[in-house]
Every structure is written in structure tokens, then in C-alpha cells.
Amino acid sequence: MNAENPYDQQEYPGSPRPQAHPRRLRTHAWLHGHRAAELAGARVLELGCGDAQHLIWLASEFPQMRLVGVDLAESGVRRGRDIARAAGLKVELHACDLRAIDAGWGEFDYIIAHGVYSWVPPAVRDALLAVCAERLAPAGVAFVSYNTLPGGHMRRLLEDMLTYHVRDMAAPAERMLAARDFAQRLVAWSAEGEPERAVLAAECQRLLEMTPAGLYHDALADINTPLLFADFAAHAARHGLAYLAEAHFSDAERIWLNPNFADEVAQLASGRVAREQYADFARMRRFRQTLLVHADVGVSAVPLVAAVRDMAVAARLTAGEPGASGARSFSDGKNGSISIADPARAHLMEVLAQMAPARLPFADAARFTGARDEEALADLARFFLVLYSAGMAELELDRTPIACVVAERPAVTAYARWQVGQGAAVATLRGQVLEIEDALSRALIGLLDGQRDVADIAHALAAQVRTQNLPLPPALESSPDHADLEALLAARLPEKLAELARVGLLVEAGA
Numbered sequence: 001m002n003a004e005n006p007y008d009q010q011e012y013p014g015s016p017r018p019q020a021h022p023r024r025l026r027t028h029a030w031l032h033g034h035r036a037a038e039l040a041g042a043r044v045l046e047l048g049c050g051d052a053q054h055l056i057w058l059a060s061e062f063p064q065m066r067l068v069g070v071d072l073a074e075s076g077v078r079r080g081r082d083i084a085r086a087a088g089l090k091v092e093l094h095a096c097d098l099r100a101i102d103a104g105w106g107e108f109d110y111i112i113a114h115g116v117y118s119w120v121p122p123a124v125r126d127a128l129l130a131v132c133a134e135r136l137a138p139a140g141v142a143f144v145s146y147n148t149l150p151g152g153h154m155r156r157l158l159e160d161m162l163t164y165h166v167r168d169m170a171a172p173a174e175r176m177l178a179a180r181d182f183a184q185r186l187v188a189w190s191a192e193g194e195p196e197r198a199v200l201a202a203e204c205q206r207l208l209e210m211t212p213a214g215l216y217h218d219a220l221a222d223i224n225t226p227l228l229f230a231d232f233a234a235h236a237a238r239h240g241l242a243y244l245a246e247a248h249f250s251d252a253e254r255i256w257l258n259p260n261f262a263d264e265v266a267q268l269a270s271g272r273v274a275r276e277q278y279a280d281f282a283r284m285r286r287f288r289q290t291l292l293v294h295a296d297v298g299v300s301a302v303p304l305v306a307a308v309r310d311m312a313v314a315a316r317l318t319a320g321e322p323g324a325s326g327a328r329s330f331s332d333g334k335n336g337s338i339s340i341a342d343p344a345r346a347h348l349m350e351v352l353a354q355m356a357p358a359r360l361p362f363a364d365a366a367r368f369t370g371a372r373d374e375e376a377l378a379d380l381a382r383f384f385l386v387l388y389s390a391g392m393a394e395l396e397l398d399r400t401p402i403a404c405v406v407a408e409r410p411a412v413t414a415y416a417r418w419q420v421g422q423g424a425a426v427a428t429l430r431g432q433v434l435e436i437e438d439a440l441s442r443a444l445i446g447l448l449d450g451q452r453d454v455a456d457i458a459h460a461l462a463a464q465v466r467t468q469n470l471p472l473p474p475a476l477e478s479s480p481d482h483a484d485l486e487a488l489l490a491a492r493l494p495e496k497l498a499e500l501a502r503v504g505l506l507v508e509a510g511a
């Protein structure tokens with residue numbers, strides 16, 4: 001362990017990053033007319049992998065992938081090896097500088113660097129892109145996230161003050177405590193008055209909501225360099241890499257759905273990078289998760305409507321009452337709403353919501369709505385592309401093996417079982433991280449290894465209730481003694497398992 005390394009001083013617990021799943025990378029590549037490697041046997045390299053929980057999550061779905069991680073901080077790598085061993089999953093982790101990676105490491109279909117580029121010195125930043133260029137297979141896709149300007153200026157406002165405030169403090173705990181205390185005071189000091197003070201108060205609030213790891217390694221980091229997207233793209237271009245797309249369709253992407261913005265920017269700026277730069281200006285963007293490919297790979301500058309027809313679609317929208325025109329409004333309660341006039345399409349939205357988390361192949365969605373000729377199919381594909389860009393639907397080229405119906409011997413991933421065993425939040429197959437509060441549900445998840453049927457699960461669960469004194473839900477507590485506990489549990493299991501399927505925790509049988 002290196003006492004000088006901030007990531008050895010204060011741990012940075014990892015997590016699955018759904019936006020950096022090769023499934024997402026392949027889907028976005030496909031949307032731009034680029035065929036990236038099939039997932040099953042893909043070779044994946046993660047630079048600055050921390051404790052490798054993203055790779056371990058991938059390993060629990062794809063045991064055949066070659067999953068290689070590298071991180072400078074020994075403590076994170078050691079933790080990653082322990083987790084992988086405990087979960088019985090195979091990842092290859094190296095505690096070393098990413099600059100040590102050479103041709104001997106082989107070639108990779110997907111290279112991921114999440115939360116590294118902006119947080120390392122210029123020479124490492126350059127080496128990171130060099131590794132992406134040199135170790136990426138010809139059809140490979142790299143994922144690099146970084147802080148951007150102009151939004152980064154807002155962040156800097158507070159960070160500069162914090163740097164000053166904690167300048168004489170060395171211990172991580174002291175620095176974090178002081179930073180929080182200072183931010184709280186600033187909120188109070190700046191509560192009223194000029195608009196810039198409101199901006200500062202919002203930044204303080206953001207800081208106060210950060211995890212300890214985020215606070216220490218982001219807000220209080222010695223190096224945290226935001227840059228213009230255009231400068232990042234130019235840096236990538238110097239390494240022979242070109243912009244493919246963003247990995248995450250966020251609020252910042254929705255601006256492209258505004259036709260006025262798209263038209264005006266098309267007049268102001270030529271070229272995709274310049275246009276993206278204007279989008280960042282308009283949204284004060286502060287963070288990007290960019291996908292890169294080799295520059296000699298031709299990719300479409302805009303998502304291809306036709307590519308949607310190869311995908312499966314999903315949406316979990318809630319319908320409002322029909323308006324005067326008969327059109328119905330659908331909302332996801334977060335990103336916005338859409339008005340749908342076509343009754344067949346509105347009905348499709350209801351069906352998709354009911355079948356979530358399952359996906360529906362586009363061809364089935366088309367059949368359902370009666371879209372047959374080319375024009376109708378293109379129109380439906382465009383509709384899903386717009387919904388996807390607005391963050392209101394999902395598109396997936398390769399199916400996630402989520403069980404929508406509870407199998408005879410239900411299973412969650414080995415990683416999820418390890419997580420419940422640790423008392424940690426649990427990652428679904430889609431990478432959503434769920435807090436499972438009640439002890440009985442946690443015990444149940446721990447038993448779902450695909451080897452037990454409902455009777456076996458009820459038996460094992462009842463034994464755990466007795467030996468570990470697990471608290472029971474009120475409906476079961478009133479049971480006079482525990483003699484019939486097993487039967488009571490068995491009776492409740494189908495409903496409970498269906499709930500786990502609904503949130504995307506159960507793996508399809510045979511996957």
C-alpha cells in the first residue's frame with residue numbers, strides 16, 4: 001500500500017456502471033452503424049478499475065469474457081481480488097500504473113476508463129488515450145468519462161474555496177469534515193441575495209449530498225481538470241481515435257430534440273464535434289461519458305433510425321387521462337412526458353409497462369401496432385429513438401438475461417449473492433443498485449443459487465430465521481410457534497420471487 005496514494009488513504013468503493021456495460025457500448029455503436037464485438041467472448045480492459053466491482057458484475061453475467069482491470073492503488077485491487085474470490089468469479093487484476101500496459105497485454109474489444117481522465121496528471125491522461133488507441137481491437141469501442149467545461153467552472157467556484165479552507169489539513173477525515181462544515185456555513189451565509197449566491201448554495205447542496213468517497217476524491221481532489229469537449233475530442237484525434245457517441249443519454253442530450261437548437265447550431269458550426277460543443281455550452285455541461293472508436297472506422301454522425309429495427313425496446317411509462325383530442329400523455333415521472341395520439345401505439349406503451357423489465361423485440365412492437373410498410377416501420381423506429389434520446393425508453397441490441405417468469409429453481413447472480421452477504425446494496429442485471437432493507441429478503445436472495453426449488457428455499461430460510469433470529473414481517477410474526485413457519489414461508493415465496501423478477505434481479509434459467 002502506498003501512503004501517498006489518495007485512493008489508498010480513503011477507499012473508493014466501486015459499483016456496476018450500466019452506462020459502461022459492453023451491451024450499452026455495442027448498442028450505441030450499432031445505432032451509429034458500427035458493428036462492435038459480440039458480448040459473450042468479448043475482451044474487456046478497465047483502466048483505473050478501483051476495486052473492480054464493475055468487472056466483477058460483468059463476470060457474473062459473462063463468465064466467458066476476458067476481464068482485465070488495472071489500478072495504481074493496491075488496496076482497491078486487493079479488495080477486488082477478495083470479492084471475486086468470494087463470489088467465485090474470474091477477473092484478472094493488476095496493481096500497477098496504466099502506463100505499464102504494453103502489447104504483451106493483448107488486444108481488447110472494449111476499454112473502459114470511468115472517473116480517471118480528469119483526475120490524473122497530463123502525462124497519465126495522454127497515456128490513457130494511447131492505451132485506448134494501441135490496445136483497442138480494430139472494431140473496438142472505448143469508454144472514457146471526464147469533467148467538462150463550461151459546467152466545470154461552476155464546480156470550481158466551491159472547490160477553490162474548499163482547497164483554501166482545508167489547506168493545512170492532511171488527514172482525509174479532517175478534510176472531509178471541514179469541507180462539509182464549510183459548505184453548510186456557506187449555504188446559510190448565501191441564503192439570500194444575488195443570483196450568484198443561489199448558484200453557490202446549489203453547489204454546496206450538491207457537495208453535502210456526496211458520498212465520502214465522492215467528496216474526498218472529487219471535490220477535494222488535488223487534480224480534477226475539466227476541459228472542453230472539443231479539446232477532449234482533439235486529444236483523442238491526436239491518438240487516432242474518433243467520437244462515436246455518448247454512453248448515457250441524459251438531460252444534456254435532450255437539447256437535440258429541440259428543432260430550433262439543432263437548426264441554429266447547424267448554421268453556426270460545421271462538424272459533429274463543434275455541434276456537440278455548442279450543446280455543452282447550452283446545457284452548462286459538467287460531465288461526459290464518451291465512446292471512442294478508431295478514426296479509420298466510418299461511423300454515422302447521427303443515430304440511424306433503421307438500426308432500431310434490430311433492437312428490443314422497453315418503456316415503463318404511466319398513462320395520463322386522454323386529452324380533448326383523444327391523445328394520451330405518458331410520463332416516466334422524471335424525464336418528461338409524451339403525447340401519443342395513435343391508440344395502437346398508446347396501447348403498446350401500456351403493454352411495455354406491464355411486461356417490464358422484459359424487452360419486446362422491435363418486430364413484435366411493429367406487429368402489435370400494425371406497422372407493416374417501410375414508412376410505418378421507420379416512423380415507429382423514429383418514435384422509439386426519440387423516446388430513447390429523451391431517457392424515456394430503452395433500446396437493447398443484445399438481450400439481458402433477466403427472468404420475467406420465476407424459474408423452478410430461481411437464481412440471482414453470484415455477485416448479487418455476495419452483495420447481500422456483505423449487507424451491501426444489490427445490483428440488478430441492468431446495473432440498478434437496490435437497497436434491500438429487510439433481513440428476510442436479504443436471506444432469501446442469498447439462497448437463490450439456481451439449485452433450490454421453492455420447498456428447499458423455504459426450508460433453508462426457516463432454518464436461518466431460527467438460527468439467526470431474523471425478524472419476520474408482521475403477517476408471519478403472529479404465528480403461535482415456528483412449527484409451521486416453513487409452510488408459511490413457502491406460501492409467500494411465489495409472490496416474493498415475482499417481486500424480485502419484476503425489479504430485474506432474477507437470471508433467466510439456462511443463462
Ligand SMILES: C[S@@+](CC[C@H](N)C(=O)[O-])C[C@H]1O[C@@H](n2cnc3c(N)ncnc32)[C@H](O)[C@@H]1O
Nearest residue numbers: 007014048049050071072073097098114115124
Ligand atoms: C475515481 S477512481 C474510479 C474508479 C472506478 N473506475 C470507478 O468508476 O469506480 C480513479 C481510479 O484511478 C486510479 N488511477 C489513478 N492513476 C492511475 C494510474 N496512473 N494507473 C492506474 N490507475 C490509476 C486510482 O487509483 C483510482 O482507483
